[in-house]
Amino acid sequence: MIKINEMSIKENLFQVKEQIGERATLVAVSKTKPNAAISEAYQSGQRVFGENKVQELVGKYESLPKDIEWHMIGHLQSNKVKYIAPFVELIHGVDSEKLLLAINKEGAKCNRKIKCLLQVHIASEESKFGFSKDELLQMLSSGITQSLSNVFICGLMGMATYTTDEAKIHKEFKYLSEFFAELKCRFFLNDKNFKELSIGMSGDFLMAIEEGSTMVRVGSAIFGERNYR
Ligand SMILES: *Cc1c(COP(=O)(O)O)cnc(C)c1O
Numbered sequence: 001m002i003k004i005n006e007m008s009i010k011e012n013l014f015q016v017k018e019q020i021g022e023r024a025t026l027v028a029v030s031k032t033k034p035n036a037a038i039s040e041a042y043q044s045g046q047r048v049f050g051e052n053k054v055q056e057l058v059g060k061y062e063s064l065p066k067d068i069e070w071h072m073i074g075h076l077q078s079n080k081v082k083y084i085a086p087f088v089e090l091i092h093g094v095d096s097e098k099l100l101l102a103i104n105k106e107g108a109k110c111n112r113k114i115k116c117l118l119q120v121h122i123a124s125e126e127s128k129f130g131f132s133k134d135e136l137l138q139m140l141s142s143g144i145t146q147s148l149s150n151v152f153i154c155g156l157m158g159m160a161t162y163t164t165d166e167a168k169i170h171k172e173f174k175y176l177s178e179f180f181a182e183l184k185c186r187f188f189l190n191d192k193n194f195k196e197l198s199i200g201m202s203g204d205f206l207m208a209i210e211e212g213s214t215m216v217r218v219g220s221a222i223f224g225e226r227n228y229r
Pocket of ligand 1: 159
């Protein structure tokens with residue numbers, strides 16, 4: 001485990017990056033944290049940040065440097081897509097066909113092709129969002145996604161159960177990693193965009209990387225504990 005040092009975002013960031021190496025992209029999850037904290041990470045070279053609330057994401061986008069890549073990592077409501085469509089780099093939590101259609105529509109309005117990850121439910125908790133394996137297979141088999149000209153489907157995202165049982169976490173990540181490979185073969189073989197597997201947070205990113213993560217979303221190990229999740 002990483003020792004969290006509330007005083008030094010720079011040092012925490014350095015440690016996390018050292019553990020990840022070249023194996024995955026680091027999304028620094030800055031939700032609930034002030035602009036000053038983001039600026040500190042930015043000054044150490046971090047350019048990819050993740051937020052989970054639309055209003056907070058828009059506010060930070062407007063007041064921070066424009067070369068930041070903003071990722072929306074939380075649950076997104078279809079009627080709020082319009083606020084982030086002009087600038088968001090990647091939407092991790094696409095969990096319904098309705099949302100995907102809304103993103104496509106808003107992407108068209110601002111003449112962008114918006115990158116998305118499809119969220120798959122892998123945890124035992126009911127509360128975590130995402131498609132089931134069957135729902136996702138059904139949507140992809142229907143061919144609907146091929147008709148969407150303003151989204152790129154770039155891969156999958158998932159969250160493991162919040163537990164200290166490492167075997168369980170490994171099992172859930174492995175399941176998603178295998179499903180990712182299966183979908184790549186069946187639906188995206190000639191699609192170079194379908195390449196990201198967004199798994200791993202502060203407590204489990206090393207396990208996620210062992211199971212094939214290409215993108216980790218790390219918050220508290222960099223910025224310190226939050227008052228809410
Ligand atoms: C908050 C959050 C994270 C980061 O959590 P930490 O445990 O602080 O690293 C990652 N992914 C999602 C979807 C989140 O909401």
